[in-house]
Every structure is written in C-alpha cells, then in structure tokens.
Amino acid sequence: MAQRERIVAELGRPETPEETAARKAESSRVYRSSQTFRNLVAALVITLGIVAIVIFAVPRGEPPAPKPIDVAAVAEDVSGTLGGGVAIVPVVPETWLVTSAAVAGDDPRTWTVLYVPAEDAGFVRVSQGFSADAAWPTRELSGADAAGTIVIDGVEWTEYDIPDPARAGNISAALSTTAGDDTILVYGATNTETLRVVAAGLTDQIVTAQEESS
Numbered sequence: 001m002a003q004r005e006r007i008v009a010e011l012g013r014p015e016t017p018e019e020t021a022a023r024k025a026e027s028s029r030v031y032r033s034s035q036t037f038r039n040l041v042a043a044l045v046i047t048l049g050i051v052a053i054v055i056f057a058v059p060r061g062e063p064p065a066p067k068p069i070d071v072a073a074v075a076e077d078v079s080g081t082l083g084g085g086v087a088i089v090p091v092v093p094e095t096w097l098v099t100s101a102a103v104a105g106d107d108p109r110t111w112t113v114l115y116v117p118a119e120d121a122g123f124v125r126v127s128q129g130f131s132a133d134a135a136w137p138t139r140e141l142s143g144a145d146a147a148g149t150i151v152i153d154g155v156e157w158t159e160y161d162i163p164d165p166a167r168a169g170n171i172s173a174a175l176s177t178t179a180g181d182d183t184i185l186v187y188g189a190t191n192t193e194t195l196r197v198v199a200a201g202l203t204d205q206i207v208t209a210q211e212e213s214s
Helices: 017-057 071-079 136-140 192-201 203-213
Strands: 097-104 110-116 123-129 145-152 155-161 173-179 182-189
Touching: 071 097, 071 110, 123 136, 123 192, 136 155, 136 182, 145 192, 155 192, 155 203, 173 192, 173 203, 182 192, 192 203
Parallel strands: none
Antiparallel strands: 097 110, 110 123, 123 182, 145 155, 155 173, 173 182
C-alpha cells in the first residue's frame, strides 16, 4: 500500500520532501534540547544530594582541645632513662600553656619544656643540659655573649647580650646557671622579668642539685 502523503493544514497540500526533512530536523533538535535539559537537571539534583550528605553527615563543631601536658609526669618518666640524672620541673604560673616537654640530643642530652606565657605573645624555653660544657648556652643562643650576672633567690644567673633576636632564633632574653653537673638555660622571645619568674620557680631544685654535688 502506498504511503499517504502528509497534508500540511496551513498549506492545504502535501508537504514537500524539503519541508519533511526540515520538520524532522526540528523535531530532533527539540528532542535533543529536552534531553540535555533533563540531564542538566539530573546532574544538579545529584550534586545537591552530595552537598546535603556532606553538610549533614560530617560532624561539625570545634575540634577537641589537646590534652594538657603533665610536665611533672613526663619529667619522672624521663628521669628514669637518664642513668641517674633528674629532670627539673619548672614552677610557673598556672595560666601558662605548656606546648612541649621532651628530651632530645646527645651532646649534651637536653630536657626542654616550652611555655607560652598567658600575659604576652612570646614563648619561654627551660632547657637542662645534662653534663653540658660551659660553652653550651652560647651555642644554644647562636653565639650570644654573657653580659653579666644577677642573683635571683640566692642563685647566681648569667645574663646574655642578644643584640639581634632574629639571628638568635627570635630569642630576646636568656639566663643560665649550673645545677650540679648540669646547666640550666632559661630563654625565649620575652623579657628578663618573665625569665626571672621562671628562675625563681627553679630555685629549690637548683639549690638541691648544687648541695648534692658538693
């Protein structure tokens, strides 16, 4: 049976081959456009779904605060590994933050506690060099020279001249003294008054160490 020709109502006659081809091409274009739009909508829905999962499934809130460092407990553990040496426990204001407490190095073996004082933006290190030689503080301070001595609670401390803190690792003030065979170095990006607070908190332990070694 012969295929009936499609009558174009607007023209009142069968459409020409060219009109048929144009009509089919336009239908294909409209179909492809609708498919593209559907795909875009589907992709958007999937993306929004992933974002929703991330927002609602991932825990929010502040990360837990790090566990405070118990300097006395760490010092006790450290002292058991030193073959008779005793790690000092600095006595500082309770508001100061302890950021690290550990033993490192070999020449000399060094116990160091790092504090961030609550009242300033600097830091204070308290280092104990076990059986350290007399030049150890100068090496730690990048060659800073001794500027004189001061007495704090009956203990004589050496002060250091640090003209260029940037060259000395941002160290702006330092004190040192001996405790038996060890050398105590108190230093940091701070002022001498803050170091005096730490030095005063070490007096009893330093005096005990000096008496035991005499």
